[in-house]
Amino acid sequence: MSFNAILTHDGSTALIKLEGELDALTAETFRREVERAAEAAAELLVLEMSELSYMSSAGLRGLVFARQKLADDVRIVLVGANDAIEQTIRLVGFHHSVDFSDAIPE
Amino acid sequence: MRSPNRQAMDRISLPAEPEALDELVDYVQTLSAMGGLTRTRAHWLRLAAEELIVNIITHGHRDRPGEVELTGGVEPGRVWLRLVDSAPPFDPTAYEAVPDLERPLGEREPGGLGVYLARTVADQIRYEYVSGRNQTTIIMNRV
Numbered sequence: 001m002s003f004n005a006i007l008t009h010d011g012s013t014a015l016i017k018l019e020g021e022l023d024a025l026t027a028e029t030f031r032r033e034v035e036r037a038a039e040a041a042a043e044l045l046v047l048e049m050s051e052l053s054y055m056s057s058a059g060l061r062g063l064v065f066a067r068q069k070l071a072d073d074v075r076i077v078l079v080g081a082n083d084a085i086e087q088t089i090r091l092v093g094f095h096h097s098v099d100f101s102d103a104i105p106e
Numbered sequence: 107m108r109s110p111n112r113q114a115m116d117r118i119s120l121p122a123e124p125e126a127l128d129e130l131v132d133y134v135q136t137l138s139a140m141g142g143l144t145r146t147r148a149h150w151l152r153l154a155a156e157e158l159i160v161n162i163i164t165h166g167h168r169d170r171p172g173e174v175e176l177t178g179g180v181e182p183g184r185v186w187l188r189l190v191d192s193a194p195p196f197d198p199t200a201y202e203a204v205p206d207l208e209r210p211l212g213e214r215e216p217g218g219l220g221v222y223l224a225r226t227v228a229d230q231i232r233y234e235y236v237s238g239r240n241q242t243t244i245i246m247n248r249v
Contacts, residue, residue: 024160025127054149056156057220067211084149091226092219093207 005033014042015104019051027058031065038069045070046104050080060092067097077101113140114179122163122172122191130159130176134187137178141185147246150227154244155187157220158198158231166193166240180248184229188243196240197233198224 003026004019014037022030037045045066066076076098081089089095115137120126134155138148162174175190198221225231230245 023127023131023156025124054152056153056160057223058160060219060223064211072212084146084153088153088223088227091223093209094211096208097211 003029005030007033007036009040009042012043013046013105014040014044015046015048017048017051021054022052022059022062023054023056024058027062030059030062034062034066034069038066042070043074044105045074045076047076047078048080048104049078049082049085052085053082055085055088057092060089060094063089063094063098075099077105079104111182112180115140115177117175117177119173119175120159122167122170122174122193124160124163126163126174127156127159130155133176133178137180137185137187141180141246141248143185143246143248147249151185151187151244151246154224154228154231155189157224158189158242158244161196161198161220161224162189162191162193162240162242166191166196182248184248185246186243188241190242191240192238193240195235197235198242199231199233201225 002020003022006017008015016033016037018030020026070076078089078098079101081100086100089098115133118129118133120129131152134152135148138151143151159174172192176187178185178187201221228244229247232243232245234241
């Protein structure tokens with residue numbers, strides 16, 4: 001099983017590209033990158049998910065962690081989540097705390 | 107090629123430790139292919155299976171050594187996967203904790219999501235406690 005999380009910065013935007021399968025074994029990698037993004041004091045956190053094929057509750061806990069680590073006024077935008085992942089996020093009500101988008105915000 | 111009406115997977119036994127997850131995923135993917143589940147339904151079976159085995163490993167066995175036995179099969183209308191463990195009795199179908207879905211993420215306690223998700227995405231979960239073992243069965247319809 002493979003998973004990758006790669007953090008980059010563009011101005012005040014932090015972008016983490018997620019690739020592969022985000023589950024109980026790989027979620028720690030995601031948390032680490034979220035922690036690094038939080039240290040950089042961005043105004044916007046983009047999670048690019050177009051190459052993410054699977055996410056379990058371990059990934060959802062990573063989103064909770066991100067929301068708690070970042071300041072309240074930092075938006076979290078999920079880009080390119082597949083249908084099953086978007087539905088998983090909606091099932092637990094997390095869509096009230098993050099935004100979905102088809103493209104990376106300008 | 108049509109999927110067979112009835113077929114069973116070999117029984118396997120996994121150590122009750124996080125690394126067992128990779129083998130569970132292989133098992134579930136083989137079972138989903140055998141039953142001809144759609145991509146989305148295979149995704150839900152994998153999700154339910156991960157959530158339940160992680161719950162058994164982290165809350166049931168709590169780092170004590172143990173095993174989780176897997177069996178699975180295909181029947182005319184459905185695919186089933188059974189997890190059997192010797193941890194203290196835990197009935198996921200009776201588990202009351204439903205996360206407060208309207209509460210903002212920043213105010214939520216971590217956890218409590220896995221069993222809720224498994225119950226939501228599976229078509230059915232059955233539970234029995236037999237001879238000192240938990241038997242948890244996930245059922246997905248072949249639609």
